[in-house]
Amino acid sequence: MHPVYPTLPTEMQAGSYSGPPGSRNERRDSPVQNGTCGHVAYTPFRLISLQTIKTMASSSLADVPTVDIDPSGVFKYMLIKLYDRKQSEENFVYIVRGYCRCIYHSDVYVEVQEKLHPLDCDIVGGGSISHEPSSKKIRIYGHAHGYGKADHEITAKLIKAAFPNYKITISDKAY
Template identity: 65%
Template sequence: MVICKLLRTFSPFATVILRKEHKIIFSAPFLPKRLCVMDSRSPELNSVPKVDIDPEGVFKYILLNVHTADAEAEGASVTILRGYKRCNYHSDIYDEVQEKLKPLDCEPLGGGRISHEPKEKKIHIYGYSQGYGKADHEVAAKLIKDAYPGYKITISDEGY
């Protein structure tokens, strides 16, 4: 099984617990959460980090839906978050991510801003993108909370 081999590359201790439909639930002692879910229809999607943001500062972010162009894996997708100070516009983030993710396809779901204070272990999500509209800050907060355990995550619809 391809997924088992993929898991074993991460850890020889990874164990597949249940296979239901196209989801694989596995145990991996090297991860913060012991139980994880992978979509067996697309190993490429499983290798895409869910969150990639700058280590500190205030910057724009976007949520993206990433999916394969493969008809066999139709319906397989993942939501990711990207935010970088170096990008002046939300569309700059999209262009950069789209190029990095090839051959996968992606579409923007909305944007906003993030204030990341690593010393205080705080991340504040707020605002909107003029080009893509407001991202679902609740979804962004969940993704960030999973990537930054121990951080205080707050959201607001105020501000640009």
């Protein structure tokens, strides 16, 4: 069963909503306000060309990269089970997605759903990733409030395949 999410009112879409100062919904426009993402500033949505959307929409499971994470920083990530409903749900792949620009795990999930439509996604769980390219280290830890802890062993295996020269560590300890 796939979760159903309500559509946000227009004034709250595309990052235009800014809650009261100090609130959880306050817009965070700098890495200092948004966490430890290094030089990456927070942008609520990535602009995608129409050609890119058409290419993604026509892609199959084999065409989807298993890992797409930011090149550096500390950020939320989701482990997602991806499948094509037109085929058997038994034919699936796990993918890892994590971005500094996403404040909440749900932001990662929404972005993945938009990019990979018409393929279907189920959330396995989430956590956080600390990516240090200068020392070639990636740390996978924590959990996603509301989605649970991802299987960090699966995540580590996928990331190790994408970053073979890195030291990958996992921890169940939160933040």
